[in-house]
Each structure stands twice: as structure tokens, then as C-alpha cells.
Amino acid sequence: MITYYSTEHQRHHGVELKDAAIKPSFENPGRADTILAQVRQAALGAVQPGQAHDSSLYVGAHSERYVRFLQQAWSDWTATGQTHDALPLIWPVRDLRSDLEPATIDGRLGFYSMDAGSPITAGTWAAISASADLALTGMATVQAGAPAAFALCRPPGHHAGPEMMGGYCYLNNAAIAAQQARRQGAQRVVVLDVDFHHGNGTQSIFYGRDDVLFVSLHGDPVHCYPYFSGHADETGAGAGLGFNFNLPLSKGTAWPAYQAALQVAAQRVQAYAPDVLVVSLGVDTFEHDPISHFRLASADFVRLGESLAAWGLPTLFVMEGGYMVDDIGRNVVNVLQGFEG
């Protein structure tokens, strides 16, 4: 299977609030580099750079003004005299106005985010646009007839909504690829999200649509980030009613229960009969992940890949989360090799 990778991801190395201090983010450049090293060591296949795409192709999954915000945020921020990374500090929750876009960057950071997990840095736009371009390049490869491709995206994307960054995500790479598949002639697209965290952004982007089915296995939001999204009763709206399928699972879920949920997902996907599958591939379901709460072992990721192969669909794998840096390369390659059989 071909892997698409860009060194541009290294230009984004952010911070997050942890233990009452600003510290380097769990989502760091070493993640992509260790995955790349394992892809090479396992001789999975060719590693190629992505093709640059116009940012207008990110619109559809996202609004035009949000894409513009991301593109300009660092220069807007530094224009106010600040030199450190930009983090939002206020959000338009419940009783505040969320219908008016603030003019200044301090307000705009909150307006366009859900948490303080996605800092804007000098290299953020370069990294996130390159990451989205890998997903677009991978989708083109799959639509040209390849059985599968792997977009080694970093930063990840599945928490990013139509007008929202958060959870280490900015541009929703998987959703951008799914949208592009539709533009290029696919009638029905499935996005299957196996990251530990609910892909609230992807859900939100396609919630009112029946042409993209979103299916997600994740930690129950009663206990797990992102807390405010991912319940089983979120089934879609309007034309999209019945085309959003959440399978929240308990903390501590191991392979037997995970596999059972995957079979339920498989039935829903089979009934939908999609033309193409996008897998939001997070490996933070790993038993030793530092921020997550499932118990998949490394060998289980092979079984996950085998299970997905049985679906028999052209498949684009898009990298999402996974924070046990020493092991994520092996776990990702296990999925991809399991898929290839």
C-alpha cells in the first residue's frame, strides 16, 4: 500500500495545558516520524509526497471563512505584538453570543475553537494544509483504482468541524477526502472512525447529509473526551437522519467487545453499500496510550485491519490520534498489514 507523507508536519509543534502548566503537546512531530520509520521498516510500500491542492478544496467540509481564519491566524496574532503560540481563552458557550464573528484575533480564536488543545503556531498553516493535501492525494489514488492508500496525516483532523478547531485538529483531513470523493463521482461514502475519541468534527460536518455515512467506535462521552458529543442517540438530522451511527464503548474496552461493535458497524456499512471507505485511523485505543482508556493490544490491530479488509471496499486510511509514541508505528503498520493480508 502506498503511504503519503510530507515533512511539512514538523513545522507544527504546539503546546497544551497540562497539570496547570503549558507543556509540549502529546500531539508532537515524533508521532509521524515513528510511524514513517515503521512503514519503511515493514516495507509496506512506496512512500510519496502529497500533491499541493488549492485550499478551496477544503471548503465543503469547512466554511470558507473558517479556512481563511486558519490561513491568517498566525499573522493576525503576531500583528498584535505577540510572539508565543496563540491559544484561545474564551468560548461562546450557552448563554453567550455565538452568532457574531469577532473582529479581533483574541475573540476569533475562541469563536473558531472548542478547546485550548489546538495552538496556532508559525508553522501551523503549512503543516495542516500539507496534511489535508495528503488525504486528498490518497483519495485520488483510491479513486483511480488502488485498493487502498495511507495518508500519514499530522496534525490529525477528526475533532475539527465546519468552523471549529480543537483536540489537536484544525482541518478535518478525513472529511475533506470524503467530500472530494463525492465531487469526483462517488455516490455514497462511509467515514469509519476508530480513534479512541469521538470524531465530533466529522459527525458535525456530515450530520445533515445522507451521502456520507459517519460511523464511530469510541470511548463513551459520559466519561471520555470530547464529553459533549458521541452519544448513541446522535443519529443525524433532516436528510441525514439515520446516517450517523455512534457506538460508544465503556472505559476498559478490550478486543472482544471492540470486535463485536465492529461487526455491528459492518452491518450498517454493508446495508449502505458505499463506493468508498475512509478510515479515521487513531491508534489511541492501544492499552498503553497515555490519554485514552481502551485496552487493545498490538496484535489486535492486525485483526482490526483484517476485519476492515473483509468489508471489500476501496479504502483510504487517514491518520488520526495515538500518543504512545514508541508503539504507534507498529500499531499503525499492524492495521495496514492486516488489511493487506
Ligand code: SP5
Ligand atoms: C486526535 C485526538 O486523538 N485528539 C485527542 C484530544 C484529546 N485532548 C484531551 C486530552 C486530555 C488529556 N488528559 C491527560 C491526562 C494525562 N494524565
Ligand code: ZN
Ligand atoms: Zn484520539
